[in-house]
Amino acid sequence: MQEGYPESLERVIRALSKLPGIGPKSAQRLAFYLVKSPSGELEELLQALENMRRKIRFCVRCGFFSEEELCRICQEPSRDSHVLCVVERPQDIFALERAGFRGRYHVLQGVLSPLAGIGPEDIRIPELLQRIREEMVREVILALNPSVDGEATALYLAQRLSAFPVKVTLIARGLPSGGDLEFADEVTLAQALEGRREIRVGPGKGAL
């Protein structure tokens, strides 16, 4: 990359610049910071990464991050087992938890992508079908990303799941809270129009 970096520093810069959102300049700055490591930041980061590598795995049931065989959500008895929310990646679960969802989850670990050669057997679809057979699932909420592959995967799943006695729903697409109609893209706006709901107000409450 640069003439004259000591090899071990160069290697850290290379490894850092492979991470998402870290360009060559940021990688250099980070490496320089870590090498000097004013108050043990290098040691701290190293130990944290090593600890994570050793401890973190995916929950055998739902696929969420876990330090045990079953994740803390699968271990919670108070969860509503009738509602199963299907997501693409484990980190999506944090967002849904923040939004207040209290059912159970299933992580696909990806979406279908014919172009990338990713078919139904390559992501955790067989495990999903197995769970629907074995657990008392009544509704499957598809909370996949609104991308081309995400939508296609949702459609595929809706079709596969039509053979099961479950309701299949898709999380709504529409204007994001705080979003600006003027700057909304046409796909979002078309979906927001399509998903419009009637607002009913009581007679005493005046017109909206």
Place this chain on the structure above:
Amino acid sequence: MQEGYPESLERVIRALSKLPGIGPKSAQRLAFYLVKSPSGELEELLQALENMRRKIRFCVRCGFFSEEELCRICQEPSRDSHVLCVVERPQDIFALERAGFRGRYHVLQGVLSPLAGIGPEDIRIPELLQRIREEMVREVILALNPSVDGEATALYLAQRLSAFPVKVTLIARGLPSGGDLEFADEVTLAQALEGRREIRVGPGKGAL
């Protein structure tokens, strides 16, 4: 930080968000990326960091990054030993090398900062004086950052070095190449005016 992160993941997020330029969101994104580690990036980063921690040290003479007692610059016999360039941090040397400087360097590992309690004995000023006594230095170029502390350190060094038979110079302050006069701050512009140089053109070359 977030309810429900497994502890080992949370610890990596905390360690990452202490690094410069990495906010909580970036730290989360990086941690999620590393934990999944599609093609061994976690392993690669870990090994690179460990390797760097083991191998990198500071050159005993100039203070530059090195994997040996003397860095590659101090080991180069072709360098001009008469010119010693003083910098604040080891990474500043890369910039000067790119600019084509081929003398020798001395890293102060900081600048004087009365407010932070950093005095002449806390940075590598004694080592600098020692080198000037022992090596055949004729010119000391002060290439410190144009910050308040950098300027104060340059002044202090100029004063201390006046006792030695060396020429002391300060790298020029002025408009950066590609900079815009309209948007230059007043300090830079005042320094650029003060540092103005006469342009002499031969009689046959026309007026500039």
